[in-house]
Amino acid sequence: MRFLVDESTGPNVARWLRDQGHDVYSIYEQARGAVDHEIIQKACTEGWILVTNDKDFGELIYRENHPHKGVILLRLSDERSGNKISVMKELLSHHIERLSCNFVVVTETAIRFARRS
Numbered sequence: 001m002r003f004l005v006d007e008s009t010g011p012n013v014a015r016w017l018r019d020q021g022h023d024v025y026s027i028y029e030q031a032r033g034a035v036d037h038e039i040i041q042k043a044c045t046e047g048w049i050l051v052t053n054d055k056d057f058g059e060l061i062y063r064e065n066h067p068h069k070g071v072i073l074l075r076l077s078d079e080r081s082g083n084k085i086s087v088m089k090e091l092l093s094h095h096i097e098r099l100s101c102n103f104v105v106v107t108e109t110a111i112r113f114a115r116r117s
Contacts, residue, residue: 001096002025003022005017006053007033008053009051009084010028010084012085025046029035036057042079048101049071050070051074053074068101070100071104076106077108091111095111
């Protein structure tokens with residue numbers, strides 16, 4: 001799969017995804033300081049699934065109706081990279097086929113596929 005990893009999510013998650021064989025674009029490594037509108041536009045235009053901790057992307061999608069190719073929003077109590085990787089591992093092992101074009105909210109205890117109203 002193709003993942004665009006937001007700066008807030010960090011380079012360790014991007015490296016882990018690459019190690020799993022995924023195509024990854026890391027904002028932290030390749031476009032540090034990019035603004036949210038640029039990031040969501042790049043992800044949509046180029047077919048990346050966005051992985052982020054930034055709930056502002058929910059605003060872009062649900063309030064501004066910005067198109068996307070999939071967003072994974074990590075809403076975690078423990079923001080350490082090891083925990084992010086652990087929840088991503090769980091998500092990918094059970095729901096990889098549902099990530100494209102969906103808005104997915106992931107916590108340590110739940111995975112929710114949000115719907116537009």
